[in-house]
Amino acid sequence: MKVRFWGTRGSLPVAQKAAAIRDKIATALVAADGRRFADLDEARTFADDELEFAVGGTYGGATSCVEIEAGDEFILCDLGSGAREFGLDAMARCARGHARVYHLFMSHFHWDHIMGFPFFVPVFDPETKIVIHSGHADAELALRRQQEEISFPVAFDWLRAQISFVTLETGKPYAIGAVTVELIEQNHSHKSYGYRFTDAAGKSVVYSTDSEHKVDRMDQEAAFVAFFGDCDLVICDTMYSLADSASMKEDWGHSSNVVAIDLCHQAQAKRLALFHHEPTYSDADIQRMHQESIRYEELTREAAPLAVICAYDGLTVEV
16 A cells, blocks of 8 residues: 555645745755755755755645555545645546546544545546545535535535445444445544555555544543554544643644554554644644654653654655
8 A cells, every 4th residue: 555645734724934935945055054056956865865854845734635545446534625636636647547436534524624625626527436435424414515605616516526425334344445444433523533444465554633532541542552453554643742732732632642652552553654733833843743753652662663754745655
């Protein structure tokens, strides 16, 4: 399997401001220390090899949208603003012969996770089949309501793709496309659901966002430890620092990097992707959290190491 991150922010899309770009350029110039580059390729090599990611790159600003490539049919988790770019890329792949079948798995229907749907180009293609899978019986209502005239100029009924809705239940495995899918109910307003995808080779990916795990109630997290168990990649809501999640943002429906690492350690998962980044965090803030997470993992490790990566818009991970 391959996992592609098209949107990794939480709550709302964000963009780099002019001052942030200026600071990145200034920092890069200082790091270059007067050296000259023969061409753009040489300058890009310098940026890739010698600048830290928060200076030479960006974690991006699109909201939740993650593609899991397995088999001939598209698999997508959530329809945040990143779904627009995914849709354009998918249509290009379809023009080259990819099957026009999409399985969309929804964690829940808060706006940041569905706002990309009206701009999802495949919905206007009559040759496309779209199946929207969810643990919520009101999934269709949520997407239709978003495209009522008071909110959006294009009505849901104007869409031309073959769109259907399937309500899934926890505790049941489903064979969908080239994977087996299981889901778990999570602690979030109006409920959210996490998904585990397993391919024919036994490789597994968990997508678990908008889920609050309370650090003082970890004894109640046995179900998540089992759900994450021996997983190759866990994509986990790590929106807040531990201090924020346990104090002023308690009961907001999100979790921390520390709790995610604890759960993955107990589950003996192989890799953790920090995800659903706080929209007020700068690239430097997110990079700092990533570095602190790596250090925390090293200090608390008791058995096999857990690789901690930090998701960003455009990242591709081989599983």
